[in-house]
Amino acid sequence: MMIDASARTDGTRRAEGTTRTPANIADLVGDAESFLAEVWGNRTATFTCEPARGLLSMDGVWRELDCGSLVAPYFGILRQDATPTVSGVCETRIVQTKPRPGYAKPAAVRELVASGRVFLLRQLEDWNAGLGTLVDALRGECRAEVGADAYLCAAGSAGVPAHVDGAHALVVQLDGRARWVVGEGEGAFETVLEAGGVLYVPAGRVRQVAPDGTDTLHLVISVQQPTVRDLAELALAQFLKGSAAAQIAGRHHFGSPAEKVAWLRTELRAHLAGHDRGALAEQAVRLRQHEGRA
Template sequence: MTIDVSARTEETTRAPEHLADLVGDAETFLGEVWGIRTATFSCEPAKTLLSTADVWNELDCGSLVAPYFGILREGTDPTVSGVAETRIVQTKPRPGYAKPAAVRELVASGHVFVLSQLEDWKGPIGALVDALRTECRAQAGADAYFCAAGSDGVPAHADGAHTLTVQLEGRMRWIVGEGGQATETVLEAGDVLYVPAGRVRRGAPAGTDALHLVISLQQPTARDLAELALAVFLKGSAAAGVAGTHHFLSVEEKVAWLRSELHAHLAGQDHGALAAQAVRLRQREGRA
């Protein structure tokens, strides 16, 4: 694995707010690393985004509710089974509240505690995710994972999202890839690991309790862009104009019309705006 250390010209404790804060030169990262290879970077201020104390405070304050927490038992989808309860809130039963004692018991026995969708309720993380969504033109979300020392950690998995894993506390050993192509690295607090979409990865604490943040970035697919462009075309003036006369055209004429008008529509598209709109649609439909 190639190790890249971002140059920092000044010391600061300000939480990262942009891609460049995490990876150094954002243009170089997007042009030479993104989607091509794994890489690690250094961002000491990233440690201020969330602490283990913050995690336990959220659990113990009594307001943590699904889907904003979960336990990894099998696989990589957090579950609240056995660690959630129904409470009476304003005279009505409300399910999904965290049971602190049950969570702590499972964590002590080697399970991973997850805080989900942090961009929705943690200000500095939300600001960073918003910036990354724009800079990377990707649907974005952030989850934190607390792994006790000696636990199995996060099992092997791959998905369609690019990931930036920020080590907040402790140390995590990550293996990316499979077989002879697998690479291994140990992240210290303040390190950032980038993994391209589709790469298998698994991680376990390296001798300490460990807390890390995973920022998932999922760009629109070619199909997403094609479907959006076609939907806009079908709502446009050209499609509206032919709607009442298409039955006078032969199949060949319809195909010729469609080829000409759709080509003109696509040629006039603002690619950046189309990608941004596709990201907004995916964000409304669900997280990466």
């Protein structure tokens, strides 16, 4: 499948009586200001967004598979460690007289899903119109790199095993029911999400999910904000390219170590004081996006 953001397909499904599919964080969680101030990064929480079901359906996932255009890395089967693989579920096809590897084999995918494996659609924001709009909005609202993946599990399967990553997660239950466990031990948060339910999981929390008696399809919107180290490295790199560093480069050897430390403390403080915090975060996000595509 050739990915072109300008040619996103309309993957929405509108149920009778629903409004438009969600297009920003407020559509998903209600009061965005209180969510970001009180919930974000602090605790797991659930919300309801019935129109979110229109972003993608289980039938829509099977249509994408059967239409024959899915190509790696935009799909996968989860391993036991929750990482994706296309081993055994892809093939090479002749396209315009040339062999093109990585196309999904629908029969092989269906067989593995029926046996309890999890089917994954990746980077949906690149080719689903509704999710592209939502992801674009979240990138601006959260000053973060954002991506969207969908997971399809058959009833009775073990689901997605416990795992953890450095991104915040907004989970949308699209079809069926799923039982979520966030955290470990006595303090673990457990809930069953029905279709239209939204679950927020802070970054760094262990999470796992399994079907609750039905086939299930859920969406995970990953929000990766710049870390303190990302911001520090970017600010320092900009400082070293600036005029103050250039001016001292030819005369630093005349100063004592104590004088150099004093100079660095003064000039670096002035450099950081002149930064717009939002702009620095946006630059860090753009740098992360560029590195991810390199």
